[in-house]
Amino acid sequence: MNVMITGAAGGLGRAMACECGRRGYDLFLTDINDKGLAPLKTGLERQFGVNVTTLASNLTSPASLDSLMAEVDRRGILFDMLLNVAGVDDEGAFVEMDREKVVGIAAINDVATLRITHSVLQRRRPGSKFAIVFVSSMASQFPIPLKATYAASKRFLLDFAEALHAELKPSGVNVLALCPGGMATKDSVIKAIEVQGLGGAVTTNHMELLTRRTIDRVLKGKTVYIPGAWNRTFAFFGKIVPRRVIASYLYKRWDKAQAKWLKG
Template identity: 30%
Template sequence: MTTALITGASAGIGEAFARELAARQTDLVLVARSQNKLQELASFLKNRYQVEVDIIVQDLTEPNAGETVFQTVQQLGRSIDLLINNAGLGDYGDFAESDRNVQIKMVQLNIAAVVDLTHRFLAGMRDRRTGGVINLSSVAAFQSMPYFSIYAATKAFILSFSEALWAENRSYGVHVLAVCPGPAGIQFFQQAGFPASLVDVVARVNTPVETVVQDALKAFEKREAIVIPGSPINPILATLPRFLPREAVARFWGLVLGARSIP
């Protein structure tokens, strides 16, 4: 039986991955900050699907978090066949007026933790000549987004990073996939501090997290490098910026997200 490690597993897309993989008889290692939510989810999945589920309570923005997770997995005697880097943080607002510590934490969680965990677990997969990594990017990766600048930039990194690893690891039997959903659930946007008016817009174009997971796993099975799941509007949002001046794209999103023009 294979084992998957999922970060940000206590809610949203991460929880949906856990539920779907458990239903497919995949053992799990679930990582998140919320011990109560992880324990509740683990107990449910064990009883429902008769799979092994371990939890690791860890804030991935903390120093040496990747080392802690890796060593805990070793102590559990687990071999990770599928790494799902799902944990992420967003923050809405004017960058110059934002909380600097939040922006740095976003880079730590969205980029550094992904690089760290991927490097640690990828080596074993290559040695075994099997395994895979699924990295959660976003349609935001395909364009700069004023008032959501750091988030979009971190997801652009994840997309480029994942595509490169897809090419590097094919000959080792290890598959790497970048998943680039559009809005999937409104809780993320509420926590990121989006105005209520924008959250309402997000709710109207929302893709169920279960759809994101199902589309991602289908693409993974097909050995695709990238998938843009959900609504047909998401591939349009990802592709259209390629045919427009970058300044025009930035101005457009500045108007949409900032509700004012950009000087």
């Protein structure tokens, strides 16, 4: 089993790599952060004895993707699975945000993901099944003012994954959209979870479970995975309450919180 993971040097990507290593899969890891790839390769090889190939790339650049794929072809690697983890998060009032930063959210989360998915599908192992995971987000479930671009970029992945699932099912490809809530990936995120109190703690996903279940589910042919009972409850409300109402509620809530924060 050969697995390509993008964004592999970060929190979720690294946990995914560990889960695949535990299953004995061979890995091709890429990330824009080339410093993080070497220690991960060594660590995975020491823990699981699997073959790990790494190459840094900037997936928003077609040239960088080409050289990544050239390396794949030079090694004659054919894939059985693609985990699209690479992505960015940002928030703020749309008009006040830096223009290139806003555009970058869509460029990385969506455009780059399309580009690598398209090119890895050309390098499928013939005659066997294939699996693709798109890391969407709980944010894909609602329109989120002040996080509009991010939420929409994740919605794009969810819709795209669901459509692609139907389109590629006959040719033996399983496509899954993963919609996680918060995850304890770094200290700053943990602080944010702590600030939210118990609500933050219960909606936080456990990465060791989430990664295992994501791979289980995509192999079984599921389309969407929302981990955690609380997250599924929120997603349910997201479906029955009119989207316009949700958007204005979220905006008011955020506005109040911000006013309080500015005062305090």
